[in-house]
Amino acid sequence: MIATNNYFKEIEKIDFSELPEAFRKGHEFLEKATDRGNNWTSYQSSDTIKKTIDIYLAKLNEFVSNNKKADNKQRKKIRQQQSSREIIQEALIKQSIVNPDGSSKKKARQSASKENEVQPTLVERIPEELRFIKRFVNLNGKSKTKEELLRFINSLQKAILEKRIRKTSPYAEQIKSIQDKLVETYNNMKAKITIQLKPGTYDEFKKLTGEEKVMPSINFIKRYIGMNGKTGMKEKAKQLLQQINRAMDKGKVADNDPYITEIQELKKNLKVFTTDKVQKTLEIEKAALNGLEGILGCACQHLNGFDGKPSIMNSMDFANMEFATIGLKGKWYKLIGDPSSNFTAMVFGKPKMGKSYLCIDFAGYLARHHGKVLYVAKEEGLDYTLQQKLNDKDVAHPNLFVASILPDSLAQYDFIFLDSVNKLGLAPEDLNRLKHLNPTKSFIFIFQSTKEGKFRGANTFQHDVDVVIEIPEKGKAIQMGRFNQGGEMEIFESYSHAA
Numbered sequence: 425m426i427a428t429n430n431y432f433k434e435i436e437k438i439d440f441s442e443l444p445e446a447f448r449k450g451h452e453f454l455e456k457a458t459d460r461g462n463n464w465t466s467y468q469s470s471d472t473i474k475k476t477i478d479i480y481l482a483k484l485n486e487f488v489s490n491n492k493k494a495d496n497k498q499r500k501k502i503r504q505q506q507s508s509r510e511i512i513q514e515a516l517i518k519q520s521i522v523n524p525d526g527s528s529k530k531k532a533r534q535s536a537s538k539e540n541e542v543q544p545t546l547v548e549r550i551p552e553e554l555r556f557i558k559r560f561v562n563l564n565g566k567s568k569t570k571e572e573l574l575r576f577i578n579s580l581q582k583a584i585l586e587k588r589i590r591k592t593s594p595y596a597e598q599i600k601s602i603q604d605k606l607v608e609t610y611n612n613m614k615a616k617i618t619i620q621l622k623p624g625t626y627d628e629f630k631k632l633t634g635e636e637k638v639m640p641s642i643n644f645i646k647r648y649i650g651m652n653g654k655t656g657m658k659e660k661a662k663q664l665l666q667q668i669n670r671a672m673d674k675g676k677v678a679d680n681d682p683y684i685t686e687i688q689e690l691k692k693n694l695k696v697f698t699t700d701k702v703q704k705t706l707e708i709e710k711a712a713l714n715g716l717e718g719i720l721g722c723a724c725q726h727l728n729g730f731d732g733k734p735s736i737m738n739s740m741d742f743a744n745m746e747f748a749t750i751g752l753k754g755k756w757y758k759l760i761g762d763p764s765s766n767f768t769a770m771v772f773g774k775p776k777m778g779k780s781y782l783c784i785d786f787a788g789y790l791a792r793h794h795g796k797v798l799y800v801a802k803e804e805g806l807d808y809t810l811q812q813k814l815n816d817k818d819v820a821h822p823n824l825f826v827a828s829i830l831p832d833s834l835a836q837y838d839f840i841f842l843d844s845v846n847k848l849g850l851a852p853e854d855l856n857r858l859k860h861l862n863p864t865k866s867f868i869f870i871f872q873s874t875k876e877g878k879f880r881g882a883n884t885f886q887h888d889v890d891v892v893i894e895i896p897e898k899g900k901a902i903q904m905g906r907f908n909q910g911g912e913m914e915i916f917e918s919y920s921h922a923a
Contacts, residue, residue, distance in 0.1 A: 426485050428477070432461045438488070444636055445551035445594070447487065450480035456851050466849025469802070472832060473849065479682055487545075546639045552588045553595035556580055558633040560602045563619040564626055573610050580606070598629065640676045641683040644668050648690045651706045658698060661706060665694040750794055750866075756786065759903050759913040760891055766864050768855075768888070772871040773895025778915040780804070780843060781813060782893070782901055783870055785915070787841055788819020795838030799826045802847040803872075834862050843870040852888060 426434045431454070440448050457466050457473050466473050550558075559576065580603055583589045589599055609617065621629075647664055651657040668691055671677045677687060697706045749762045760769070773779040784799065791797040804810045805828045814820050825837070830848060834840055840862075842848055845855070859867060869889065892904045895915070903911040 426481060428464065444545045447484060454480065456853060469849050470830060472830065545636050550636055550638060552583055553593050553599055554633055554636060556602060557595065557598055557629050561626065561629045561633060564621045567616055567618045569616050570610060570613060573606060577606050577610060640671050641681050641687050645683065645686060652708045653705055655705055657706050661694050662698045665691065665698060755913050756789060759901060759911040761911065763890055766866055767890045768859060768867045769891035769893060770869045770871060770889045771893045772873050774873045777895040777898050779870060779895045782915045783841055783843060783868060784813050784819055787824055788821060790839045791821040791824035796823045796836060797825065797839045798837040799824065799841045799843065800830050801826055801828060801843050803844045834865060837865065839866045841868045841870065844872050845869045846872045856888060
């Protein structure tokens with residue numbers, strides 16, 4: 425049994441290069457979250473990290489256990505192979521005598537073939553590489569224009585540049601082959617061309633696309649979200665509900681499925697929708713929708729198409745585009761500028777210099793003028809010192825919420841302050857994941873500092889945010905971000921609600 429207390433000892437027996445991509449990513453996540461087992465603070469303090477690691481360990485144990493059983497079965501199968509072959513041949517001969525048309529013979533062959541068929545691994549998400557391999561396989565025999573082929577090439581190269589596909593990938597050789605083939609075809613074609621893959625290449629790539637399969641529960645959740653807010657979905661909703669019930673009856677979605685709770689909830693909503701004659705559209709509550717988006721690893725608005733901005737635009741058109749900004753005013757505008765409505769910022773400074781006062785002041789301003797705010801005070805907790813800062817700045821407001829932990833759902837908040845990232849045990853990957861799962865929200869990350877006054881953590885933190893605010897000396901904040909380079913502010917100046 426692989427557990428947190430013996431993980432790094434047990435995995436020495438495992439060759440991760442032979443495991444599905446999901447397990448390799450799970451291993452990388454655990455290594456980073458625990459500093460290779462040297463620090464389990466983030467696991468113990470963050471419910472999100474704990475849940476992720478626990479699910480990974482459970483699935484890893486299940487996979488290892490199934491492989492051991494499979495190895496035992498394989499050894500037994502080899503010992504019995506000769507006698508089994510003779511039995512099958514004898515059965516085929518008998519079937520041919522009974523049915524001269526060969527139908528039973530064919531059925532026996534199919535049955536024997538099905539027994540030897542390798543079952544795909546069920547995963548939450550197909551690896552990016554296999555998605556592109558499947559897309560490439562589906563080109564076979566299809567007629568494509570240069571523009572269509574260019575879109576494929578651009579999306580593949582973007583995935584490589586963004587390191588969603590890496591050189592260390594087990595499918596790196598196939599991805600390079602696909603890229604070379606697409607570029608060569610694009611350069612040599614004139615207008616339209618029918619893509620023909622070599623039989624050997626087609627068979628090899630087709631086999632790869634069958635190695636992993638998305639869990640039925642995940643597919644049901646995707647289809648459910650796709651119906652949200654659309655008219656004319658009654659019949660599809662009925663079909664989806666029937667298919668979910670059938671899958672549960674047959675054990676394809678079992679009680680130990682990691683998403684059984686979500687499946688039960690969406691079943692209730694589907695039943696209400698399909699039986700209510702007045703309700704015209706399926707409506708998913710915002711909090712529930714955000715939770716489901718988190719499972720899928722994407723934002724709901726991207727499921728039904730693109731956001732309307734092309735990859736390449738004329739500079740004149742781009743210059744005339746309008747982007748939504750928050751509309752900061754007063755001292756906050758002088759310090760930060762006017763960032764977009766989903767900006768990210770980091771704040772750091774030595775202890776007792778005023779960074780928490782600054783952030784609580786900012787949280788109060790945002791709550792009064794721009795939306796709901798969550799202030800996660802992991803460093804101080806919900807104690808007297810936090811209360812004193814709220815009272816000193818007079819920032820308490822119905823739109824401002826405080827917490828000592830980072831909740832699983834951030835659906836109801838527009839701005840989230842994390843004080844501090846270090847105490848919460850979050851790595852750069854964790855912050856990127858938070859932003860990815862909550863693309864419309866703003867995050868303010870607060871960092872502890874070293875004795876030299878630098879923020880504590882990897883340089884990646886600073887590169888991944890829009891705004892960097894430093895407290896170099898007591899009571900003074902300077903800003904080095906993208907919106908108002910060089911902005912400054914006195915932290916302890918008399919507070920005004922109009923600011």
